[in-house]
Amino acid sequence: MDGQLLEIRGVGKSFYGIPALVDVDLTLATGEVHGLVGENGAGKSTLMKILAGVRPRDTGEIHLDGSPTAFTHPAQAYAAGISTVFQEFNLLPERSVAENVFLGHEPRVRGLVSKKLMHSRTAELLASVGVSTIAPSTPVGALSVAEQQIVEIAKALRRQSRIIAMDEPTAALADHEVELLYQIIRTLTARGVAILYVSHRLREVFDLCDRITVLKDGKRVASRPAAELDEAEVVRLMVGRPLSTFYPPRAEGTDIQIEEVALKVSEGGNGDVDGITLTVHAGEIVALAGLQGSGRTEVLDAIAGNRPFTRGTMHVGRRQVRIASPRTAIGHGIAYLTEDREATGLALHQSVLDNTLAVVHATGARRSRAEALRLLAELELNARSPDQPAQYLSGGNQQKVLLAKWILCRPAIVLLDEPTRGIDVGAKQAVYALLRSLTQDGMAVLLASSELPEVIGMADRILVLRDGRLVTELPGGSSEEDVMRAAVA
Known part of the structure; x- marks a missing residue:
């Protein structure tokens, strides 16, 4: 590593008065990775977008x-x-690799675009990072995710970044493709390119990185040489906050028979x-935990019939069922409160009461x-009247209406x-x-959340997902470190 190339000082950013970044510092040296x-919502993506010119900073x-x-x-950053x-590539799938690499900067000969020159220069850029298997004339839409990522890197090299x-960068890559990315990154840093590497996968972070900065709740909590840290310490820095005191205690001595299975999935897949493979008992809260993209929402979507399981079996109570659609799920006593209450949960132009009675x-x-x-x-609920349109409620009150809409049907799950x-x-x-009272009445709850304090504070059992599979089960009250360790292993 040579001299300091980039310095971010005291950068802050808020959205609608809610801070996403608070007084963040970060430095990047030539040739450094x-x-x-940080956890989901720690501020990583916001910081990247500020650096990329996608969003302006408020302070710093x-x-x-x-x-x-x-x-x-973004053009100024380029x-x-x-x-x-x-993660979402900025590529035109119907155009060739070369056309994407040189988009808006096509080489010309006597005023005309030269495809021959564009192809040869693209081949040189790819060869400079050790890639000779991608033809410049290939349509980007025909490439694998890993190959499209290499095209993005070639674009950066064309800009002399x-x-x-x-x-x-490895979220959708197979193991052999990850190793190729490692090789490309090492080639780039040997030429003096600095890499800011954002990842949940700590093994890769320690494999590649010279220094590590940890963000938590929009703040920088540590920035140290990787050699001074280990995975356990990074996990502690990422999540090291005590559980809030506002989680209602689990009921003791309840009459609910926890042995009674409300929902059982065996080898479900799509x-x-x-x-x-999971079970949820009557009177129990089971949480699905995992990093973004781990499959939490996809499991709920499958059980609810939005994207049904195409293999495996499902039982509701003692009865084997096939959930082929959301209507089928509702008929079997399954209610689903989706993540996006505005797009898929509520009819915003309808009244509070109409929304509450919609499923009924x-x-x-x-x-x-x-x-x-x-x-x-x-x-x-804090609303002027039951006839007030749902769109004029606060987010918290909209969520209460969404809960009421489903609970009024008295679902089993x-x-x-x-x-x-x-x-x-x-x-x-x-x-x-409300969730705790529902389980005390015998309802089964399966929740997916990216907020670890919520998972630990509410769940009787925790199922951790990674890459679309369940990897471990933890008891309620497990530490955030235990959950994160399973999620990033």
């Missing part, structure tokens, strides 16, 4: 080669020698997940307006995806209290 790690400074700079557009390879930020009306269940109003009152995302502490307390 710098790992950036960015210095490049010792001089202050500011990016308000011009300064900074490229970012996001001195800094390349990589966001979860195009997203495989080998899913659709299924023909006999529930009265009075029962709906009583449930909303128990949830302490409730599936919840990110049940408290985007709501404040007071609303979270109400949701947690």
Whole structure:
């Protein structure tokens, strides 16, 4: 490593008054691989987007080669020698590799685009990182994910980038493809290119990185040489906060028979997940934990019939069932509160009461307006009236309406995806209290959450997923370190 190339000083960013980054510092040296790690929501992606010119910073400074700079557009970052390879590639699938690499900067001869020159230069760029198996004329849409990632890197090299930020670069790669990426990164750093490497996979971080910066809740909690850290210490830094006190205690001495199986999946699989075997008992909360992309939502989608299992078996109670659609799931007493309450959970232009009664009306269940109003009152819904359109409620109150909509049907099993995302502490307390009371009444709850304190504070058992498979089961009350260690192993 040579001299310092990039310095980020005191950068802050908020969205709608909620801080995503708070006074973050980070430095990057020539030829260095710098790992950036943290839980979901720690601020990694926000920092990358600020560096890429996708989002402006609110506070702080960015210095490049010792001089202050500011990016308000990705083109400015490119011009300064900074490229970012996001998880979602910025490629045109119908165009060739060469056309993507030189898009907007096509080489010309006598004023005309020269495909021959464009292809030869693309081949040179690919060869410079040891890749000779990708033909410049191949349509990008015909390439594997790993090959498309290499095209993105070739684009960065065409721009003569001195800094390349990589966001979860191995998330969709096979083992042999990961090793190729390792080789490319080592080739780049040997030429002086600095790499900002963002990943949940700690083994890779320690394999590649010279230094590691840990973000937690939008703040930098550590930045040290990788040689001074180990995986256990990084996990502790990522999650090292005590459980909040607002999780209602698990009931003791309940009359619910925990041996009674409400839901059982055996070797369930489809195009997203495989080998899913789990049980949820009446009166129990089971949490699905794992990193982004681990398969949490996909498991719930399969059980709820959105993307049904195509193999394996499922039992609801003692009866084997085949859930082929959401309507089938509802008919078997399965309720599903989706992650995106605005897009798929609520009819925002309809009233609070109409939303609450929507599933009841659709299924023909006999529930009265009075029962709906009583449930909303128990949830302490803050609305002007039951006729207020749902779109004008706060996020927390929208979530309460979504809960009421399904609970009013008295399901046997409730599936919840990110049940408290985007709501404040007071609303979270109400949701947690309701979930605990539901299980005390015998309902089975299967929830997926990216918030580890929520998983640990609420779950009787924790199922950890990685790469679309269940990898371990942990008891309720396990430490965040234990969950993260299983998720990133």
